[in-house]
Amino acid sequence: xxxxxxxxxxxxxxxxxxxxxxxxxxxxxxxxxxxxxxxxxxxxxxxxxxxxxxxxxxxxxxxxxxxxxxxxxxxxxxxxxxxxxxxxxxxxxxxxxxxxxxxxxxxxxxxxxxxxxxxxxxxxxxxxxxxxxxxxxxxxxxxxxxxxxxxxxxxxxxxxxxxxxxxxxxxxxxxxxxxxxxxxxxxxxxxxxxxxxxxxxxxxxxxxxxxxxxxxxxxxxxxxxxxxxxxxxxxxxxxxxxxxxxxxxxxxxxxxxxxxxxxxxxxxxxxxxxxxxxxxxxxxxxxxxxxxxxxxxxxxxxxxxx
Amino acid sequence: xxxxxxxxxxxxxxxxxxxxxxxxxxxxxxxxxxxxxxxxxxxxxxxxxxxxxxxxxxxxxxxxxxxxxxxxxxxxxxxxxxxxxxxxxxxxxxxxxxxxxxxxxxxxxxxxxxxxxxxxxxxxxxxxxxxxxxxxxxxxxxxxxxxxxxxxxxxxxxxxxxxxxxxxxxxxxxxxxxxxxxxxxxxxxxxxxxxxxxxxxxxxxxxxxxxxxxxxxxxxxxxxxxxxxxxxxxxxxxxxxxxxxxxxxxxxxxxxxxxxxxxxxxxxxxxxxxxxxxxxxxxxxxxxxxxxxxxxxxxxxxxxxx
Numbered sequence: 001x002x003x004x005x006x007x008x009x010x011x012x013x014x015x016x017x018x019x020x021x022x023x024x025x026x027x028x029x030x031x032x033x034x035x036x037x038x039x040x041x042x043x044x045x046x047x048x049x050x051x052x053x054x055x056x057x058x059x060x061x062x063x064x065x066x067x068x069x070x071x072x073x074x075x076x077x078x079x080x081x082x083x084x085x086x087x088x089x090x091x092x093x094x095x096x097x098x099x100x101x102x103x104x105x106x107x108x109x110x111x112x113x114x115x116x117x118x119x120x121x122x123x124x125x126x127x128x129x130x131x132x133x134x135x136x137x138x139x140x141x142x143x144x145x146x147x148x149x150x151x152x153x154x155x156x157x158x159x160x161x162x163x164x165x166x167x168x169x170x171x172x173x174x175x176x177x178x179x180x181x182x183x184x185x186x187x188x189x190x191x192x193x194x195x196x197x198x199x200x201x202x203x204x205x206x207x208x209x210x211x212x213x214x215x216x217x218x219x220x221x222x223x224x225x226x227x228x229x230x231x232x233x234x235x236x237x238x239x240x241x242x243x244x245x246x247x248x249x250x251x252x253x254x255x256x257x258x259x260x261x262x263x264x265x266x267x268x269x270x271x272x273x274x275x276x277x278x279x280x281x282x283x284x285x286x287x288x289x290x291x292x293x294x295x296x297x298x299x300x301x302x303x304x305x306x
Numbered sequence: 307x308x309x310x311x312x313x314x315x316x317x318x319x320x321x322x323x324x325x326x327x328x329x330x331x332x333x334x335x336x337x338x339x340x341x342x343x344x345x346x347x348x349x350x351x352x353x354x355x356x357x358x359x360x361x362x363x364x365x366x367x368x369x370x371x372x373x374x375x376x377x378x379x380x381x382x383x384x385x386x387x388x389x390x391x392x393x394x395x396x397x398x399x400x401x402x403x404x405x406x407x408x409x410x411x412x413x414x415x416x417x418x419x420x421x422x423x424x425x426x427x428x429x430x431x432x433x434x435x436x437x438x439x440x441x442x443x444x445x446x447x448x449x450x451x452x453x454x455x456x457x458x459x460x461x462x463x464x465x466x467x468x469x470x471x472x473x474x475x476x477x478x479x480x481x482x483x484x485x486x487x488x489x490x491x492x493x494x495x496x497x498x499x500x501x502x503x504x505x506x507x508x509x510x511x512x513x514x515x516x517x518x519x520x521x522x523x524x525x526x527x528x529x530x531x532x533x534x535x536x537x538x539x540x541x542x543x544x545x546x547x548x549x550x551x552x553x554x555x556x557x558x559x560x561x562x563x564x565x566x567x568x569x570x571x572x573x574x575x576x577x578x579x580x581x582x583x584x585x586x587x588x589x590x591x592x593x594x595x596x597x598x599x600x601x602x603x604x605x606x607x608x609x610x611x612x
Contacts, residue, residue: 199604298505
């Protein structure tokens with residue numbers, strides 16, 4: 001199969017590298033980070049950490065170069081989904097399916113504006129860029145995917161992509177309803193990310209400090225209430241993800257804290273903002289998610305020197 | 307009369323300077339900031355801005371030098387009330403009365419552990435240190451005071467201190483119940499201060515940006531509910547204070563934002579923390595005040611590199 005990873009930063013590169021290494025597929029990596037795509041073309045894509053290997057991939061920062069693909073995997077930051085899929089959409093036709101493996105909720109809706117079949121995905125592996133063409137593979141983890149309901153994606157397509165990823169060494173579970181896995185990670189992210197970003201605490205410290213640990217709990221409870229109102233059965237307890245992260249070695253900074261320190265726009269609209277919007281639609285109050293959303297938006301607003 | 311200002315920083319210096327200039331009183335200024343007390347002793351205390359004058363005051367950083375006083379005015383940051391009054395308490399006897407003009411709620415309780423008669427005060431003038439011995443007088447404003455209920459301070463003492471301040475040029479209103487004025491400022495502070503400190507937005511920007519402006523509203527509504535449960539009639543609308551501040555010229559940073567930027571412990575326990583504690587006592591939910599309290603405490607916690 002021909003598979004394109006759209007947004008080939010840290011997480012996208014983990015997917016591209018494993019799929020390419022399997023030798024079963026033609027893999028394309030598309031990213032606006034030109035130094036990275038050039039390095040991949042010239043020297044291959046290197047992973048180090050939880051796995052160490054270098055592999056050849058087709059890499060480009062010019063969407064016009066991407067041939068027609070059977071599958072797409074979108075791994076940009078959520079704030080870039082809209083522009084990335086608009087640029088890459090011409091690589092997909094009415095037999096292709098495109099899967100989001102991004103943070104938050106709302107990406108599939110944006111992809112479906114351009115693509116016939118969309119797959120709802122959630123992924124747990126994590127990495128970080130070391131240099132152009134070189135990604136640190138920090139944490140192994142599973143990926144969960146299922147049809148994006150409005151596009152009625154055939155389950156066979158979900159299973160084919162999941163099997164390809166699993167065979168390539170990234171364990172992926174195909175589900176008829178992937179909302180539970182996505183909302184479990186959403187609720188986890190919407191508690192730990194803005195609290196880390198506002199307090200500048202690394203994940204373990206924020207979990208162990210009683211005031212912020214309790215705030216995690218209170219934010220999680222709001223998210224769970226919205227999920228219940230949407231008849232979404234969570235895939236485990238978001239609190240288990242909090243504790244797992246807190247007991248990991250090192251001082252891991254939530255991605256939103258990394259964004260804030262670099263003054264990059266955050267994914268808060270797709271995290272706490274999404275919980276607030278779904279809360280409004282279902283009549284569930286979400287005052288804490290709204291407050292955290294407002295504080296992060298205020299922080300971003302300040303970068304424009306109002 | 308002999309009057310001692312305890313905590314003679316920006317706001318305390320406004321009181322000390324006006325009382326000394328009136329010529330009617332022996333004024334003592336006590337502060338741990340030694341460069342400031344030394345400069346006042348050597349060159350007098352200078353105000354500039356809303357008023358410009360220099361006046362001689364008795365200033366010391368040694369509490370043993372303070373003689374017996376008729377009145378005390380405590381103007382430290384709330385986090386220093388406990389140690390400041392413990393140090394200065396020997397200047398007061400069972401005829402003296404000590405008034406807090408500090409931010410937040412809970413200072414009078416700490417003063418009453420050392421002093422027989424305590425006065426509950428709230429003040430609106432603002433200033434900032436320019437140099438040792440020299441304070442910028444930024445904003446004129448009234449002061450409100452009344453007996454601290456548990457010490458049953460005679461109203462005559464409240465009126466005597468208020469009259470002295472008014473005669474000295476700092477308009478002061480004596481009230482039988484000063485809780486309304488104090489809670490109005492408390493609710494204003496507990497909305498604008500933590501939001502400014504977490505978003506780094508100056509007061510006008512945070513007021514005008516819709517997400518944070520709405521958060522001010524929501525925090526104010528919680529504080530008002532607690533005040534109602536305590537049968538405290540607010541002294542005007544906290545929203546009017548928000549708007550007044552927002553329409554002032556310049557980019558005023560809330561005092562808690564100034565504390566955060568300087569990595570000084572904030573007054574959040576006496577602001578949002580106090581609203582949460584009184585909410586618990588009266589059965590009024592205060593989830594947003596608790597969340598903002600937790601975030602500020604988390605921010606302070608991070609300075610200890612946990």
